[in-house]
Amino acid sequence: MSSKEKPTLGGTRIKTRKRNIAVPLDTGTFADAVVQIYNEHSGDLELIAKDVDASELDFSRYGETFFEVVFTGGRNQPGTTKPEEGERHPYSVLNCDDTRESILPIVLFLQKIIRRRPFMIKTLENVMKRLLQSLELYGPEDRTKLAIFTALTFSQKLSGLPPETIFSALMSDTLISKGIVLHFVTDTFKVYLVENSLDDLVSLLKRAKMDDRLLDLFPMQKRSIEGFAEHFNKEGLGVLVEYNTKKVFEVKLKELRTTMTDQIAENVNVNEVIEMVKAKxxxxxxPDVDVVRTIWDAIMDAVQWSGKNQQQNSNLALRQVKQWGKLLGAFCTTARLEMDLMYKIQIHCYEDAKLMKLFPEIIRALYDQDVLAEDTILNWFKKGTNPKGRQTFVKGLEPFVKWLEEAEEEE
Known part of the structure; x- marks a missing residue:
């Protein structure tokens, strides 16, 4: 049988490398091969990325070793920061300056590597989790570098690294009690907010399921709203303080709304409900304006709506307003709060078809109970700025406003 020559592309020159990395057969030789590439190019990440891509390194088997080399310059003894035997390079994350400018190129380098090998994102996740769980083993400067790296992985959207896994690694009672976690996340937030907005950070925290747990990052003795504000204001992160304050208010208001709804549904004496709200x-x-809005929501929440019977629903809602108007009146104590209540009712009636035609009667009922003053109603009627259903509500309120104006003229 005659042998056939292998086909070749005419005119194509096949380039060969001047040297070849021997295919590693264990973690030690794999680490040495990666270190060799780093050292040969003196830390030039562009050239290192090209050589890594051209090599036959088995990242599916030794991916974690690769990331150890990126972070520490070589392999570490398990559970320590002590170097394992073998070559090392001086261009790792922990050998950089603790600045964003020094660490960003490494993040971008890894982005290139992982884009070509998406399976490695899980490996990076595992290595970062292990590093963060071992933060106590590193000094303050190295912890800052790891925080900067963590922030930049999310800022640069490093191939979908899951924030929940990363932040969950920090929830160690030991690390939290020593203040290590608090300082780590503070550095992380600072760097992340260089390129991203507070909304971006909030979105990140929600994906990490941490938006309701920020106080849990504080040592027990500092775990308070005041301690939170003092720490982050001092660190120049006042926007985070404002967000957390609002978040705490939302939780408290939700609790207040639930308690009021239950008491109203159980027909508890209105004076008892007023005292409970004052105490909360x-x-x-x-804030008074949020309390007034929450009272209105609770009054409506407690209505026992009657299926599709529109007239019965209107009667139930109106009866509820008349019965609990005193509760609104106890906290709606200024013209500004009265106007805000009118806007709240306007939006509610606009968004709930059951109440669309009931707006004028609700306003009349609250006027009769001295919750809404004549001046407030006339001001809303003439100068109200919220457009939701306004034309319909103004038209419906015309007879009552006319009556108010005629009564005023007679006086």
């Missing part, structure tokens, strides 16, 4: 407002220093 004082305890959590809740």
């Amino acid at each position: 407002r004082k305890e959590a220093t809740l």
Whole structure:
């Protein structure tokens, strides 16, 4: 049988490398091969990326070793920061300056490597988790470098690294009690906010399921709203303080709404409900405008709606307003709060078809109970700025407004 020559592309020159990395057969030789590439190019990440791509390194088997070399310059003894035997290079994350400018190129380098090998994102996740769980083993400067790297992985959207896994690695009682976690996340937030907005950070925290747990990052003795504000204001992260304050208010208001809804549904004496709300407002220093809005929501929540019977629903809602108007009146104590209540009712009636035609009667009922003053109603009627259903509601309120104006003229 005659042998056939292998086909070749005419005119194509096949380039050969001047040297070849021997295919590693264990973690030690794999690490040495990667270190060799780093050292040969003196840390030039562009050239290192090209050589890594051209090599026959088995990243599916030795991916974790690769990331150890990226972070520390070589292999570490398991559970320590002590170097394992073998070559090392001086261009790792932990050998950089603790600045964003020094670490960003490494993140971008890894982005290139992982884009060509998407399976490695899980490996990076595992290595980062292990590093963060071992933060106690590193000094303050190295912890800052790891925080910067963590922030940049999310800022640069490093191939979908899951924030929940990374942040969950920090939830160690030991690390939290020593203040290590608090300082780590503070550095992380600072770097992340260089290129991203507070909304971006909030979105990241929600994906990490940490938006409701920020206080849990504080040592127990500092775990308070005041301690939170003092720490992050001092670190120049006042926007985070504002967000957390609002978040705490939302939780307190939700609790207040639930308690009020239950008491109203159980027909508890209105004076008892008023005292309960006053106590909750004082305890959590809740803004008056939010308290008034929450009272309205609770009154409506407690209505036992009757299926599709529109007239019956209207009667039930109106009866509820008349019965609990005193509760609104106890906290709606200024013209500004009265106007805000009118806007709240306007939006609610606009968004709930059951109440669309009931707006004028609700306003009349609250006027009769001295919750809404004549001046407030006339001001809303003439100068109200919220457009939701306004034309319909103004038309419906015309007879009552006309009556108010005629009564005023007679006086």
